[in-house]
Amino acid sequence: MDSFSATAERSIGIAAAVARRPEGFRVVTGERPTGPLHLGHYFGTIRERVRLQEAGVDMFLVLADYQVITDRDTTAHVRENVYGAVLDYLAAGIDPRRATIFTHSSVPAQLLTYPVHQAAYILFCKGNLVPVGKDNLPHVEMTRVIARRFNERYGQALSMPDALITSAPEVPGLDGRKMSKSYGNSSSLSMTPDETVDAIRRTRTDQDRKIAFDPERRPGVSALLSTASIRRRS
Structure with a gap:
């Protein structure tokens, strides 16, 4: 059984334990403030x-502004992106x-080197539950290795975090690729209704008058x- 399959199987038991005794768990998660949060963030994690x-x-919930400093060419707009993310959290239902x-x-x-600092904030917050998709599972596994080795040397000082595999759908962008700030194909949560309509109207479609689902030939539609x-499912 591979690492993902084993973690997914363990997640079933973890989810049941959360349902029985939610007060025994602390989630530590977040994102990089590199731009406005979009529908992919909402359906993928925030919900x-x-x-x-x-x-x-x-x-x-941590907004990883240090990570932006270390892995991006520019730090422009980090402050406003942090403020925008907090507003999006509140609008989506996160209660401060x-x-x-x-x-x-x-x-x-905090350590500046990624991905060690990701492990650092999970461990110093004493997080024991990290909701992740398949792509981010290796970061949680590395955090568990660090915690295990630290505890073996210095005693049981750190909580051992578990990954909770989420069944979040991959939300497509307006051009058919994965919705991403870097692709410029996202629908931001902070858009007004008129801005959302305008963004959808600019989606590249085709001349076929019939509506059909065909991601390869008709990515926009x-x-x-x-x-x-x-x-509709949410």
Whole structure:
């Protein structure tokens, strides 16, 4: 059994334990403030965080501004992106009375090197539950290795975090590729209704008058259908 399959199987038991005793878990997760949050963030992660919060799970959300400094050519707009992300959190249902929202830079002792600092903030927050998709699972596994080796040398000082595999759908962008800020194909959560309509109208479609789902031949139309389907299921 590969690492992902083993973790996915373990996640079933973890999810059941969360449902039985949510107060025994602390989620530590977040994102890099590199631009406006979009529908991919909402359907992929934020909606699940709100669900766990409402279930009674302790929630720590970090905006990794230090990570932007170390892996991007520019730090322009980081401050406003942090503010924008917080507003998006609140609008989506994150309750600051039940969730702790903070930035990397608010912890001066944080390590700057990625991905070690990701492990550092999970461990110093004493997080024991990290909702992730398949792509980010190796980061949680590395965090577990660091915690295990530290505890073997210095005693049981660090919590051992578990990955909770989410079943989040991949939200397509307006051009049919994965929705991404770097692709410039996203629908931001902070868009006004008129801005959203304008963005959708600029989606490249084709001259076929029939609506059909065909991601390879008709990526624009298929992306719109996929997004509409996700929203109907939510």
